[in-house]
Amino acid sequence: MATGLRRYVRSVAAALGPAVDTAAVHPDHPASACLALTGRLRWFPGRDVVFTWDAERGWAAELHTRATGVLRVLRYHGIDVLPEPEAVAAFHRGLFRAELPGRPDRPLGGDAREVFARLAGYAVPRHRAAPVHLCGVSTRKPGPA
Template structure:
């Protein structure tokens, strides 16, 4: 196994722990989470909460190493999710408690977040591995 910083196994262990920590903070069970590392590292958490603007649709919390966290509305299969808001000002790997506050604020309408991603990727896998290391 390759345990060099930035290697896929190193990033994978850190991302797995980070997703678990965020899921715990948001109140999402482990079976409603997933993550993938390919050309881009991504994560998904199925939320149990509803958004008043689309009460008939499920909500999800999605993450990518390029754009950080976003709350999105699940749409019909084959269609892209409708992003409600991106978490701004917290970096690409924010504290789980900050993500939980963001979700609550967006769902309750207290905060709208950013309508666009706020951090284009500048970090490489090595830097991402360093940010995720404490969750491994």
Template sequence: MEPLEPDTRTLERGLARYVRAVASAVGVPAESTTVEISDTATAYLGLPLRWRDRPDHDVMLVWSERRGWSLAVETEPTQSPDVIAHQGGENLVPAPAAVARFVADTAAGRHPGPAAPAAVKTASRTSLTEQLRPYLGREPDSPA
């Protein structure tokens, strides 16, 4: 018997707590984050950075269940953001400290990752919830 897909609230709670942990590691308040579960699970963190080539635009860290983490520069509301770099690897839920290093390295011009995402195998919602399980049982700022 195949396991049942998790309910949307469980997935959303785990993702929201994970994103708050990433926000804390990156140094941004939880108020600068959003999480959405629809046909695709996504997250957004507004960063207090400016990109050297686009100093008038905000920098954001975005996550998708299909691509993982990406650093991007916001554009006009009707346009897609300009992606600067993707955090490589197959792991859709890397440790918050690893995401913080990705942001710091990319901002400093040291990120060796690709500007285009590698092909990431889409995880099932069950698999994604399992990856987020460590964040389900505790508040993001409490000890593990």
């Protein structure tokens, strides 16, 4: 499951492209991930935006305050706790265009066994994802100098 979660988060980060500053994956129970984004929302210019994921609620857009470190949920992606990476990218685009994508209320928890089975599908490489930093370490392999 850990490999599947890492590859899923890498795929999401690749779909978001340069909008991702850093990414962290926590595969232990409860599994979660965090993508720190580079942009700021017009209506919250002093706050960092973070996308968080967990197996119960899926993706959420949250505001982070550096002074307190507190995260506040703005919007949830939707019902599917493991949407395709491009769907997460569309959620991001809508949020930064002030379209209020997704939903304001926390979705009902997903079936953990189903989520883990779907994550296992990401453990098998489908394609080469672009290099993304996970926990501050680049996934790009060093080439010849």
